[in-house]
């Protein structure tokens with residue numbers, strides 16, 4: 563079994579889907595074409611891709627981690643209705659600037675996650 567080939571397949575799938583999918587969801591997409599792939603291998607490779615800065619990780623409390631095709635910091639919205647995580651198109655530089663003003667600490671990473679309704683659910687609710 564070629565491990566770098568597996569990693570590439572997993573990475574390609576994240577890049578093609580352009581959604582914030584869990585390891586399990588990615589596994590279900592990749593598995594039909596790669597019957598020898600295990601969920602553990604998907605987890606291991608996703609974690610490695612995050613650790614090496616290739617992919618991002620979105621942690622929602624009480625939910626499995628989602629994996630992000632874009633590793634640079636950006637804001638996310640977690641939809642409380644359908645459970646989707648979507649990107650929020652807001653500039654993150656002001657946030658980085660604010661964090662840079664914090665005295666006596668060293669910020670290494672941050673994540674910006676808000677809860678609400680995604681565009682689809684928001685439209686559906688408005689139409690009700």
Ligand SMILES: [Zn+2]
Nearest residue numbers: 641644680683
């Ligand atoms: Zn939604």
Ligand SMILES: [Zn+2]
Nearest residue numbers: 630632638649
């Ligand atoms: Zn994202």
